[in-house]
Amino acid sequence: MTGTVTHASFTLTRDIAVPVERTFAAFADPAQKRAWFTDRPDWDTTEDAFDFRVGGTEIAEGRFHGGPLSRFVARYTDIVADERIVLTYDMWLDGARREEGTRGLLDDLAAYLEG
């Protein structure tokens, strides 16, 4: 193996004024997931698979206009409705592996409705 391995870790936080079930549904429902994850004007999908259950695989492969072929393959390792979604994923850019990692997704789905 050549090249270097760069380890990185980051946290993103967004406060969204919608019920927790809606946020979970945006990740769990295929149409909703597609709507914000891959349906974008600068992206052409070449492969699409979505099996949202523990052990299930998600694939999002496509090309940014004028950009490289991007392939995202994820496997769900833990799903607790309205609480958390854990997945691991690999990323390739033009066939070269770029990223692999674990994401603790939605581990704080609290919704603060009484603003």
Added chain:
Amino acid sequence: MPNSQEAERADLVFRALAEARRRAMVERLVRGPASVSELAAPAGLSLPTVLQHLDVLADAGIVTSSKLGRTRTVSFVPGSLDGTATWLAAQRTSAEQQADRLVTHLEAAPEGEAP
């Protein structure tokens, strides 16, 4: 692709904005034109100091001034910070952009849509 002229302009804009009192002047001037003494009073600055700051802002193309009688009126140049704003908005990681799309999706989805 930014050409050298744009790069030079960006240098001037960021240099002009790299000073709290000049940013305060910009904040004041986007609300409407002001005389030099109006800009000096709230900041507790001398007129020569204000004029120095205004020169830096004018060199960057952010403000313009005109003299009517004995009063020099300073105005914000509309659109002068658009290029800077676009550049700043583009400096987001793909994960941030994806989170933004999720938020947009959730805030736009009609109330009854979630299961």
